[in-house]
Amino acid sequence: MTNSSSQSVLVIGTGGTIAGLKSQSDGGGYLAGQVSISTLLAEVDTKLSIKNKQLCNIDSCDLTQGLLSKIGQEVIDSLHDPQFLGIVITHGTDTMEETGIFLELVLGNLSRKLGKKVVLTGAMLPSDDPNADGPSNLTQAINLAADRHGGGGVWLAMAGKVMPAGLVSKVHTSRLDAFESDESLCLKVSEDLPIPPEDAWPWVEIVMSHSGARDDILRQMIHLGVDGIVLAGTGGGTVHADLAKALEQYAAKGGALLRSSRIGRGTIPNQLANGRIPNSVGAGPLNPAKARIALQLAINASRHRTAKSLTWQEIFARIAFLPNSG
Numbered sequence: 181m182t183n184s185s186s187q188s189v190l191v192i193g194t195g196g197t198i199a200g201l202k203s204q205s206d207g208g209g210y211l212a213g214q215v216s217i218s219t220l221l222a223e224v225d226t227k228l229s230i231k232n233k234q235l236c237n238i239d240s241c242d243l244t245q246g247l248l249s250k251i252g253q254e255v256i257d258s259l260h261d262p263q264f265l266g267i268v269i270t271h272g273t274d275t276m277e278e279t280g281i282f283l284e285l286v287l288g289n290l291s292r293k294l295g296k297k298v299v300l301t302g303a304m305l306p307s308d309d310p311n312a313d314g315p316s317n318l319t320q321a322i323n324l325a326a327d328r329h330g331g332g333g334v335w336l337a338m339a340g341k342v343m344p345a346g347l348v349s350k351v352h353t354s355r356l357d358a359f360e361s362d363e364s365l366c367l368k369v370s371e372d373l374p375i376p377p378e379d380a381w382p383w384v385e386i387v388m389s390h391s392g393a394r395d396d397i398l399r400q401m402i403h404l405g406v407d408g409i410v411l412a413g414t415g416g417g418t419v420h421a422d423l424a425k426a427l428e429q430y431a432a433k434g435g436a437l438l439r440s441s442r443i444g445r446g447t448i449p450n451q452l453a454n455g456r457i458p459n460s461v462g463a464g465p466l467n468p469a470k471a472r473i474a475l476q477l478a479i480n481a482s483r484h485r486t487a488k489s490l491t492w493q494e495i496f497a498r499i500a501f502l503p504n505s506g
């Protein structure tokens with residue numbers, strides 16, 4: 181058993197605004213993913229032992245499925261490594277919620293079992309901005325990852341707030357305090373889901389319902405053999421009649437169809453009051469981007485044929501959104 185005083189926090193750098201530079205941009209903006217994680221850590225005032233690893237240095241709008249698989253495997257290996265107290269991942273804020281739900285679903289149970297926290301953080305201002313929020317966010321995340329009280333779990337720490345990473349959403353384009361989560365819920369999965377192979381994630385698209393919706397592109401998508409569709413529905417997950425017909429045919433033939441809301445707040449039930457797309461599954465509180473990751477993982481898990489094989493619907497049903505008693 182390793183003594184906690186000899187243990188380190190591992191900080192995995194993946195890029196984002198936290199590693200961004202204004203000085204690298206000619207257009208008055210900035211470029212994300214320019215500064216190494218070791219340079220960013222030089223700004224952090226801590227007595228804790230820190231190790232770091234640069235996994236990539238990208239603008240998170242360019243995040244790939246292959247990279248998600250790599251991040252997930254790296255975090256699992258590091259959770260098992262006794263030298264680490266906990267793990268921080270610096271990440272662009274634009275797709276942090278997708279990485280958050282991914283990590284929760286593939287290793288949330290493992291982190292709780294080992295009592296080690298996995299903490300995502302980022303920044304809304306680039307590293308060379310005079311008011312850069314990166315150093316304080318990174319310090320907050322490192323302190324949280326080092327804290328063994330309260331067990332493990334996958335968290336997002338930014339702007340002084342700590343939120344469950346699986347339920348968090350970016351709700352503002354520029355505010356430093358850009359994330360919110362539904363505090364009335366916690367997310368539990370009975371078993372961690374397998375990480376898809378880097379080059380073999382199920383192909384899942386998001387289709388948005390809106391006034392004047394047309395089904396042409398949706399039908400083309402189905403024709404091309406998409407593995408699953410997430411509906412970003414209106415209001416409580418409702419869908420335009422012109423899209424509903426194509427979606428009903430798709431689901432009736434066994435297509436995987438998850439229904440979320442473009443509002444991104446509140447919960448989507450399994451049945452719509454108007455009876456449209458009866459074979460779809462409600463995404464609960466997951467917004468379309470997070471529902472897409474959850475559906476990909478559920479389809480991937482359903483392809484692991486074992487004696488206990490489950491359908492994607494049965495796997496998705498194991499993702500429970502429970503009232504938060506804490």
Ligand code: SIN
Binds near residue numbers: 241274275302303
């Ligand atoms: C990104 O997501 O990489 C850029 C935006 C940000 O980090 O806030």
